[in-house]
Amino acid sequence: MSRRYGARVALHPVDLALHPGEALGLVGPNGAGKSTLLAILAGALAPSTGTVELAGPGARRGWVPQRPGLYARLSPRENLEFFADLARVPDGAAEAGRLLALVEVPDEPAPAGRLSVGNQQRLSLAVALLGDPAVILLDEPTAALDPRQQRRLWALVDDLRGRGHAIVFVTQSLDEVARVAARVGVLVDGALAYLGPVAGSEAAAREAFG
Amino acid sequence: MRDVLRIARKDLLLLRRAPALALGLIVYPIVVAVLVGLVVRYAGERPRVALVDLDGLPATLTVAGQAFDPAEVIVRAAEDVEIVRMDEARAERELANGRVLGVIVIPDGFADRLRGLTEQPEVLVRVTRSGLGTRISEQAQALVYATNRRLQEAYVAANLDYIRLLREGGRLELGGLDLELLGLERARAMLDEAAASAPGVAAPAARVAQFLSLTDLALDRTGDALRATANPIELRIDRGGGRSDLLSTRVQSYALALAVAFVAVLLASASLAAERDENVLARIVRERIGLGRVVAAKVVLVTAVAGALGVGLALAFAVTVDLGDVAGGQPWARFPLVVLGVALTAAACGAAGAGVGAVARDSRAATLIAFLAALPVALLALVPAAAIGAAVHVGDAFPLVHATALLDAALADAEPAARVAREAGWLVGLGLAYGLTARTLGRRVRG
Secondary structure: OEEEEOOEEEEOOOOOOOOOOOEEEEEOOOOOOHHHHHHHHHOOOOOOEOOOOOOOOOOOEEEEOOOOOOOOOOOHHHHHHHHHHHOOOOOHHHHHHHHHHHHOOOOOOOOHHHOOHHHHHHHHHHHHOOOOOOEEEEEOOOOOOOHHHHHHHHHHHHHHHHOOOEEEEEOOOHHHHHHHOOEEEEEEOOEEEEEEEHHHOHHHHHHHHO | OHHHHHHHHHHHHHHHOOHHHHHHHHHHHHHHHHHHHHHHHHOOOOOEEEEEEOOOOOOOEEEOOEEEOHHHHHHHHOOOOEEEEOOHHHHHHHHHOOOOOEEEEEOOOHHHHHHHOOOOOOOEEEEOOOOHHHHHHHHHHHHHHHHHHHHHHHHHHHHHHHHHHHHHOEEEEEOOEEEEEOOHHHHHHHHHHHHHHOHHHHHHHHHHHHHHHHHHHHHHOHHHHHHHHHOOOOOOOOOOOOOOHHHOHHHHHHHHHHHHHHHHHHHHHHHHHHHHHOOOHHHHHOOOOOHHHHHHHHHHHHHHHHHHHHHHHHHHHHHHHHHOOOOOOOOHHHHHHHHHHHHHHHHHHHHHHHHHHHHOOOHHHHHHHHHHHHHHHHHHOOOOOOOOHHHHHHHOOOHHHHHHHHHHHHHHOOOOHHHHHHHHHHHHHHHHHHHHHHHHHHHHHHO
């Protein structure tokens, strides 16, 4: 797949495959095309060329955008029930309760806008988990979190990977990639400069970050 | 459709969670409606006109035996302008800088000429070249007409006094002489007495008596003839036969359309921009819910909210008309047409607002752009076609003009069906066009 904005190429043609229970980290400097690739994979942005295919009938993709993407005036449960409704998730109320417990966000009537940044990020992950998606896509999920919250979030993501969900995440940190993913993609100027095991990515990453 | 209703229901919930905004949505159209009423009531009314009295008119002027107050005559005649007394220099200065739109000059010797009845006195009126100059000239003509009318009444009354003296006799002061007039009635009585005492003159006396009777009869009718000559056509003004400006159908339709349009445009633009603001638009759209359905949800939301407010406002107008026993009464049978007009106005303006929301980066920018866009359109709807012909064609591109026309037809036309149908067609067409534009623009901005 690729993406253009007029004459500007945001993402050169990229071809990649992902398997259940696999985690792929995407790294690269700002403006390298990481979020564009993730948004295309999430179905939030249409590719200029190419397609994204999901194996299995009814397979879903869950997306955690860089900013949480929640209604600040709705409670966590109301947010989940609304998106469950749109996603045609059966028994949205029960699913909302289950996911709030899973991501450890309090099921209280206070609006989501009053949650801590960490709780908002986990609530955003809960929205992404609606409908039991085969692939979960996370765009710099820990960028605004303190180290303790980062550890909690990555533990949750690793648990999801262990349950068979494929994970793709964008980060600026190779350490995070090494902790969670087996493979890494290094993007530079909208092109995939490296795609392979984390162990062999150091040279490409050094070049990418200058 | 279920997705559209889901999103609209969520938006209603969000609106409920913002009580200040919800209150604003209720208060705003009421304020707009009242302001429109007041603007229409007072717009262009009572321009200032200077009165320069070079003659020093007395408090009471007696002409042909009739006394009247010249100031009172002027005020009564010029009730549609504000008469301000000032000296000549100030009047010239204020006319030049536009603070007064006309100057009425009462020249020196005006009262003497009027009393003398030998020379025709003049009143000078100076006006600006502005459009209101014509109106001031008309006011001045009305002023002179009213003064002439009062004078004619005085002259007619004086003439009738003379005729009464001719018929009934009495004392008359003329050129410093105090005279005693016999009068036709007493002359005939004396003639009858003379004829009775001298039978030889009975026949010619009878003929003279007959002449006196006919003369008396003719003079008896002189009053009506004099009045008719002075005023061949009598103008009678019956005030209070129609509605007050504040409740006129024109004000009702414009206030309703404007209030609904403002709320619809602002709410739809802010609501759609807020989806992007909160970074949820992409999340909704990726759930296989096209941007068109999001735009449709905003139109549904706005139709429900602005429509309900508009219907409430229309009901308030209608009840006021009914309770106030206003001339013409409230055409309740037409109320469904008003509701239709309000709903179509809300939907079309909501679609236009969604267009603004689709291109604005955040809800604050959307609100500002929507307001800036709505204001000239609101004023455009007030521009009469005769003033700027092009305004009619430009106005056609915006729902407000058609909304006003539809509501006006619904409230006032004898046969409203054709005009209501035509304007409803415009609103539906514009709503679809703006909705499609909003979807297209939203896609572009979203990438």
